[in-house]
Amino acid sequence: xxxxxxxxxxxxxxxxxxxxxxxxxxxxxxxxxxxxxxxxxxxxxxxxxxxxxxxxxxxxxxxxxxxxxxxxxxxxxxxxxxxxxxxxxxxxxxxxxxxxxxxxxxxxxxxxxxxxxxxxxxxxxxxxxxxxxxxxxxxxxxxxxxxxxxxxxxxxxxxxxxxxxxxxxxxxxxxxxxxxxxxxxxxxxxxxxxxxxxxxxxxxxxxxxxxxxxxxxxxxxxxxxxxxxxxxxxxxxxxxxxxxxxxxxxxxxxxxxxxxxxxxxxxxxxxxxxxxxxxxxxxxxxx
Amino acid sequence: xxxxxxxxxxxxxxxxxxxxxxxxxxxxxxxxxxxxxxxxxxxxxxxxxxxxxxxxxxxxxxxxxxxxxxxxxxxxxxxxxxxxxxxxxxxxxxxxxxxxxxxxxxxxxxxxxxxxxxxxxxxxxxxxxxxxxxxxxxxxxxxxxxxxxxxxxxxxxxxxxxxxxxxxxxxxxxxxxxxxxxxxxxxxxxxxxxxxxxxxxxx
Numbered sequence: 001x002x003x004x005x006x007x008x009x010x011x012x013x014x015x016x017x018x019x020x021x022x023x024x025x026x027x028x029x030x031x032x033x034x035x036x037x038x039x040x041x042x043x044x045x046x047x048x049x050x051x052x053x054x055x056x057x058x059x060x061x062x063x064x065x066x067x068x069x070x071x072x073x074x075x076x077x078x079x080x081x082x083x084x085x086x087x088x089x090x091x092x093x094x095x096x097x098x099x100x101x102x103x104x105x106x107x108x109x110x111x112x113x114x115x116x117x118x119x120x121x122x123x124x125x126x127x128x129x130x131x132x133x134x135x136x137x138x139x140x141x142x143x144x145x146x147x148x149x150x151x152x153x154x155x156x157x158x159x160x161x162x163x164x165x166x167x168x169x170x171x172x173x174x175x176x177x178x179x180x181x182x183x184x185x186x187x188x189x190x191x192x193x194x195x196x197x198x199x200x201x202x203x204x205x206x207x208x209x210x211x212x213x214x215x216x217x218x219x220x221x222x223x224x225x226x227x228x229x230x231x232x233x234x235x236x237x238x239x240x241x242x243x244x245x246x247x248x249x250x251x252x253x254x255x256x257x258x259x260x261x262x263x264x265x266x267x268x269x270x271x272x273x274x275x276x277x278x279x280x281x282x283x284x285x286x287x
Numbered sequence: 288x289x290x291x292x293x294x295x296x297x298x299x300x301x302x303x304x305x306x307x308x309x310x311x312x313x314x315x316x317x318x319x320x321x322x323x324x325x326x327x328x329x330x331x332x333x334x335x336x337x338x339x340x341x342x343x344x345x346x347x348x349x350x351x352x353x354x355x356x357x358x359x360x361x362x363x364x365x366x367x368x369x370x371x372x373x374x375x376x377x378x379x380x381x382x383x384x385x386x387x388x389x390x391x392x393x394x395x396x397x398x399x400x401x402x403x404x405x406x407x408x409x410x411x412x413x414x415x416x417x418x419x420x421x422x423x424x425x426x427x428x429x430x431x432x433x434x435x436x437x438x439x440x441x442x443x444x445x446x447x448x449x450x451x452x453x454x455x456x457x458x459x460x461x462x463x464x465x466x467x468x469x470x471x472x473x474x475x476x477x478x479x480x481x482x483x484x485x486x487x488x489x490x
Contacts, residue, residue, distance in 0.1 A: 201394070201483075201486060201487070202391070202483070203463070204463050204464075204467060204476075204479045204480070204483065205463050205466055205467055208462050208463045208466045209459065209462075209463055211462075212458065212459045212462040212463070213454050213459055216453060216454045216455060216458065216459070217452070217453055217454055219453070220452065220453020220454070221453070223453075225432060225452075225453060227418065227434055227450060227453075
């Protein structure tokens with residue numbers, strides 16, 4: 001079963017790369033995407049939004065915060081895993097500390113204790129890991145019930161879901177697990193209220209606004225918040241609209257090989273650090 | 288007579304020199320522009336409820352005009368479409384876009400809950416611009432990163448783009464505006480902008 005999942009995942013990643021490489025534009029499925037965007041908007045308006053508002057009305061604030069903290073803490077497991085896959089070892093130590101502290105002193109994750117001791121949460125997922133490995137993001141997609149993603153984002157989400165302990169929470173006690181998962185979804189929707197209100201107020205074309213901000217936000221996460229030097233291009237009046245243009249895939253594959261060598265170098269550096277630490281321990285024990 | 292002319296000439300030259308020195312002293316750095324604008328924003332937020340939308344708009348209008356290069360931004364957000372517009376349409380777009388920019392600030396920065404801006408660093412870009420990295424701290428919430436891109440204008444600097452948490456306002460607007468212009472035309476774009484201004488004013 002496990003082998004089958006891994007094979008499917010790998011196939012999806014390869015598929016994502018191929019489709020992405022062939023794609024001439026970032027939004028070749030605009031007609032389909034717009035239809036899905038409207039469908040999701042309808043579902044949200046008729047089902048998700050009233051349910052989320054009801055949840056916000058019924059659930060006291062401490063419960064809402066507790067539910068958010070609980071699921072957010074489980075997400076730290078994925079973050080640590082992706083830190084390691086991206087060779088961010090120092091960050092992984094900090095995120096592991098966050099997970100451990102909140103899972104123990106934070107009453108199983110219900111209280112975010114780590115925030116108060118300065119361990120800020122990093123945002124890492126498998127989509128970013130694939131980006132670090134050089135897999136192109138591919139075309140923009142809007143999926144029913146899921147929302148905005150990219151061709152690369154689909155297998156990445158599958159991996160993240162499979163790796164998140166919340167997926168397996170209470171498998172023996174399905175009757176407890178299902179309502180808890182449902183509450184998590186409601187909580188997510190309730191927390192998205194501010195962002196959706198902002199889109200409604202600011203956007204003149206909600207579809208374009210959502211697409212552009214989603215892709216830029218993902219790109220920013222890939223770069224760990226650093227602004228790309230190509231930002232100047234945005235200011236050139238004769239350049240195509242925004243950064244929404246065909247990607248140079250050969251350049252991306254070149255970058256991919258560079259990122260692999262960076263990862264290898266980081267492994268070497270970490271090994272050296274472990275060796276140094278080992279020598280220090282030996283010196284201390286010999287005293 | 289000759290001496291009198293010489294005195295006038297020397298006096299004129301020294302005045303010119305003095306003016307140029309004065310102009311140099313008066314030049315404002317990119318960091319100062321951001322600092323001044325953010326201070327003004329926080330001030331308006333503190334009085335936000337008392338001022339109401341109209342009051343905030345009135346206070347922020349000079350602050351936005353003196354810190355942003357709105358005519359240039361208006362030109363950039365429509366990309367190549369700018370050249371296809373008549374002079375009258377270009378003027379109209381610049382005018383309504385400027386109003387929208389002020390209205391959006393007046394709407395989004397309407398109350399104060401202990402927020403504070405802080406400038407983190409600045410860097411020069413390859414094409415002679417400056418990026419000021421700053422963040423807005425919000426009590427009990429994650430800070431919001433604000434990266435301002437400025438270009439030199441005369442003896443001062445003006446904001447061309449704001450990147451909030453990695454999302455470029457200029458790129459976002461350009462995608463939307465060009466899409467609407469190409470699909471629905473100039474009048475529809477102006478109508479949509481005016482609709483947004485009215486929406487901000489009502490809330």
